[in-house]
Amino acid sequence: MRQDFRICIIGAGAGGLSMARALRRHGIAYDQFERHSDVGGVWDQKNPGSPMYDSAHMISTKTMSAFKGFPMPAEYPDYPGHRQILAYLRSFANAYDLRRDITFSTPIKSAVKEDGRWTVTLGDGEVRHYDGVVAATGLAWHPRMPSYPGDFSGEAIHSSKYKSPDIFRGKRVLVVGAGNSGVDIAADAARSAAKTFLSMRRAYHFIPKHIFGMPADIFALTGSVFPMKIQQYVFAVVLKLLNGDVTRHGLRKPDHLPLASHPIVNTAALLHMAHGDLTPKVDVKRLEANEVVFEDGSREEIDMIVYATGYVHKVPFADPDLLNNSGEESNLFMRTISRKDPTFSAAGFVEINGGVYQFYDEFNDIVANYYRDLAGNSPRAAKFEEIVRSGAYDVSGNVSYVESPRHHVYANVLQSARQVKKLKRAMGWKRLVESEMRAPAETSAKPAIKLQAAE
Ligand SMILES: Cc1cc2nc3c(=O)[nH]c(=O)nc-3n(C[C@H](O)[C@H](O)[C@H](O)COP(=O)(O)OP(=O)(O)OC[C@H]3O[C@@H](n4cnc5c(N)ncnc54)[C@H](O)[C@@H]3O)c2cc1C
Numbered sequence: 001m002r003q004d005f006r007i008c009i010i011g012a013g014a015g016g017l018s019m020a021r022a023l024r025r026h027g028i029a030y031d032q033f034e035r036h037s038d039v040g041g042v043w044d045q046k047n048p049g050s051p052m053y054d055s056a057h058m059i060s061t062k063t064m065s066a067f068k069g070f071p072m073p074a075e076y077p078d079y080p081g082h083r084q085i086l087a088y089l090r091s092f093a094n095a096y097d098l099r100r101d102i103t104f105s106t107p108i109k110s111a112v113k114e115d116g117r118w119t120v121t122l123g124d125g126e127v128r129h130y131d132g133v134v135a136a137t138g139l140a141w142h143p144r145m146p147s148y149p150g151d152f153s154g155e156a157i158h159s160s161k162y163k164s165p166d167i168f169r170g171k172r173v174l175v176v177g178a179g180n181s182g183v184d185i186a187a188d189a190a191r192s193a194a195k196t197f198l199s200m201r202r203a204y205h206f207i208p209k210h211i212f213g214m215p216a217d218i219f220a221l222t223g224s225v226f227p228m229k230i231q232q233y234v235f236a237v238v239l240k241l242l243n244g245d246v247t248r249h250g251l252r253k254p255d256h257l258p259l260a261s262h263p264i265v266n267t268a269a270l271l272h273m274a275h276g277d278l279t280p281k282v283d284v285k286r287l288e289a290n291e292v293v294f295e296d297g298s299r300e301e302i303d304m305i306v307y308a309t310g311y312v313h314k315v316p317f318a319d320p321d322l323l324n325n326s327g328e329e330s331n332l333f334m335r336t337i338s339r340k341d342p343t344f345s346a347a348g349f350v351e352i353n354g355g356v357y358q359f360y361d362e363f364n365d366i367v368a369n370y371y372r373d374l375a376g377n378s379p380r381a382a383k384f385e386e387i388v389r390s391g392a393y394d395v396s397g398n399v400s401y402v403e404s405p406r407h408h409v410y411a412n413v414l415q416s417a418r419q420v421k422k423l424k425r426a427m428g429w430k431r432l433v434e435s436e437m438r439a440p441a442e443t444s445a446k447p448a449i450k451l452q453a454a455e
Pocket residue numbers: 010011012013014015016017033034035036040041042043047051052053056057058059060065106107108109136137138139140181317347348349354355356357
């Protein structure tokens with residue numbers, strides 16, 4: 001192993017922490033930099049620009065959302081709130097003693113490959129050199145704002161600025177965008193605003209947090225032995241049984257099967273629609289002073305618009321082509337590793353139809369295996385680089401996703417588990433073993449439920 005081999009991890013949210021643990025386990029030296037004063041990333045409301053709002057909860061369960069070998073506390077509810085996730089991430093950093101290699105309050109200004117090594121410039125101008133860079137800088141820091149014809153005379157904010165429903169009191173509110181944050185915010189507004197509207201570009205499936213008494217992601221796992229198309233049809237029937245005909249709330253009938261878009265795990269919004277406190281609308285057509293005109297010709301007087309229109313996925317301090325995406329959408333091997341230069345990876349640049357942390361662990365372990373082979377001058381490193389560039393090992397699953405920027409970074413849990421297994425076998429790399437990943441003080445902790453990756 002080369003003695004001077006060193007990696008730079010940028011960011012200490014969940015993705016960066018998972019990567020740090022992976023590198024430690026493989027004996028690879030690294031430095032980690034975080035611009036904020038503590039770990040936690042988006043889950044820390046004190047991290048400037050964090051999109052976390054007071055009512056935010058996970059949409060994946062504590063059982064499916066934990067890092068490998070580090071279960072969430074048994075006393076947590078099925079769907080932990082943002083303060084609990086922040087506490088969990090901090091206890092993870094402490095349990096694996098990850099803080100000692102993190103330099104806080106230090107933003108990275110640039111990372112450039114020069115003469116085979118990475119030149120990384122810190123916020124204070126200091127320059128350091130590394131053999132690899134991991135941008136674990138998150139997907140939710142660069143708000144995407146839509147542009148509509150006309151002018152709006154009321155107040156308009158991006159959802160990343162929303163914290164609590166006091167701002168809605170007495171107002172007529174329009175939330176644009178029906179991702180999980182948009183639907184949560186619309187449900188918050190429905191309880192406090194004078195009137196709330198939710199504009200949706202297309203019709204979506206609303207998945208209850210519990211299905212027949214079982215958390216939705218665990219219920220979905222029970223059907224995972226069947227081919228994806230069958231799972232999708234069965235899920236459609238189950239949702240019809242549970243939610244009935246959603247068009248009676250003014251919603252359109254979904255034009256795609258469940259799992260063909262990121263799930264909206266929220267039925268509070270349906271309840272508010274049934275109460276008449278939340279009115280679904282189609283896409284916005286134009287803005288006219290204090291009115292919003294919709295594609296179906298209807299118009300509403302609006303005081304405040306919340307644009308829950310997502311984020312641009314980028315790494316502003318590095319060459320955009322590393323993400324292979326002309327600066328916006330990423331196309332990374334296993335949603336993590338740059339096809340242009342595999343010594344650069346973007347940990348945490350993945351969204352998945354379930355808890356994402358165990359997949360951070362899986363994908364980051366692949367990165368760590370590669371770095372170890374590279375540091376040891378093993379011919380496996382070159383073999384892996386060839387695989388990365390080949391386009392093999394697709395993790396999106398056999399699902400045709402609806403067109404949306406978020407689906408460029410989307411992965412399917414079972415397909416990801418299968419592909420990781422297949423890749424590791426091809427590379428001769430050891431699979432992750434949950435019991436070997438426990439923190440020293442946690443050796444008796446119960447492991448999280450394991451995904452059974454079918455061949
Ligand atoms: C409302 C909401 C609900 C969610 N629910 C779920 C859920 O149910 N299940 C699930 O699995 N996931 C969920 N997520 C996804 C969530 O993003 C992930 O859980 C995860 O925490 C993201 O971790 P990350 O490390 O990739 O990014 P982040 O948490 O964004 O961390 C990135 C870190 O990098 C730092 N940074 C950025 N740029 C620089 C720089 N130039 N220099 C130094 N540091 C930098 C930032 O300060 C930050 O600390 C949810 C997200 C939101 C917003």
